[in-house]
């Protein structure tokens with residue numbers, strides 16, 4: 001009896017919890033070149049200079065694994081239900097609430113490779129990849145039927161499984177028959193583009209990273225531009241808005257892996273005052289080292305926390321009905337925590353963000369104390385402008 005290798009591989013992948021699985025060929029992805037170059041030339045990669053490198057490798061499936069003859073493309077849901085937010089907490093994008101997906105996904109892919117070898121009773125070499133390497137992962141997945149690319153530029157899976165999934169590849173040294181594309185469409189919908197808080201989806205399928213909250217809170221190493229801070233709302237790490245509003249995501253499939261559940265990692269929300277108290281890189285590493293939140297480092301995550309605190313201060317003092325439970329003593333205590341942070345912070349960028357948060361609370365007395373103490377002339381000027389605006 002001849003074994004259908006492809007069905008064996010797909011069956012094992014499903015058994016491990018991968019949701020959609022397809023097989024890819026080694027044909028180069030040349031038709032993506034123009035689209036990609038125009039994204040780079042428009043400056044939409046922002047400060048992600050690594051995105052400008054290795055164009056030839058991005059187009060070549062299997063480049064990083066010599067001897068590749070086929071690839072298993074697989075998606076797995078990272079979705080878990082989000083409870084309601086509490087005051088002075090920041091929201092973590094769903095993909096990052098559990099353990100770092102790179103490690104988890106790779107481990108499962110290795111398990112897949114080892115089981116393929118056992119079930120097919122032969123030696124199988126293979127190398128897993130997910131994210132963080134120069135390759136057109138989504139275009140590859142689109143070409144081989146894992147899903148279709150929506151106007152939010154994310155891969156949307158068939159059978160209304162939506163986009164709350166990671167995608168990754170296991171390159172193999174065995175020949176398997178490749179799948180063709182899955183045909184899906186957004187139709188006339190453009191909700192993601194309309195509802196994006198910063199208008200980062202500049203045209204269907206094209207994201208300007210300079211404006212994207214995901215970029216601003218994760219990859220960006222500088223301050224958050226003033227004009228985009230308000231739109232960041234509660235997002236302390238990443239952003240899910242263009243997925244939350246998508247009709248394909250209204251009945252999301254829950255993650256099959258406990259590693260992606262909130263109790264395994266950072267959780268859906270971070271207590272922002274707790275974050276400000278993380279005063280060393282060692283402590284930061286202890287708390288977030290095994291999660292995707294380590295990417296912006298302590299400095300970046302604290303910067304984000306200050307922006308979210310500023311946004312929540314402004315909402316509370318404007319009398320928003322979102323958090324009726326916040327009383328004035330709690331508000332004063334949190335403002336004081338931000339003030340104390342600014343008072344001792346060595347980092348100018350963080351001092352400015354803390355002062356901005358106080359500015360948004362409308363507390364001229366606290367802001368004025370910070371301004372008097374400030375030694376850096378540019379920062380002093382900036383704090384004066386905030387004070388002037390409060391007048």
Ligand code: B12
Nearest residue numbers: 032039093131136137139154155166167205207214238239
């Ligand atoms: C750089 C990057 C980012 C950047 C830039 C995002 C972007 N849209 O380009 C930033 C930091 C902003 C980002 C944010 C996010 N990211 Co990201 N990111 C990447 C990365 C490393 C490269 C993406 C890339 O090449 N961008 C360059 C531009 C030009 O690509 P593009 O606009 O998508 O267009 C390409 C193709 O999609 C294709 N294409 C585009 N439209 C169309 C239409 C058709 C019809 C066709 C055929 C082709 C096509 O052509 C282009 C060339 O390949 C990939 C991993 C990887 N190696 O691919 C993950 C990846 C895209 N990110 C991912 C995730 C989860 C996110 C976030 C949801 C995280 C979050 N919640 O905060 C957000 C979503 C923001 C958004 N709407 O895109 C997942 C998406 C999974 C999925 N279901 O698609 C990926 C695939 C990682 C993974 N392996 O799982 N990300």
Ligand code: SF4
Nearest residue numbers: 196212213239241242
């Ligand atoms: S992740 Fe947020 S900011 Fe970025 S494109 Fe989507 S909705 Fe806009």
Ligand code: SF4
Nearest residue numbers: 150151186189192246
């Ligand atoms: S919100 Fe609408 S336009 Fe955007 S990805 Fe979903 S279906 Fe497509």
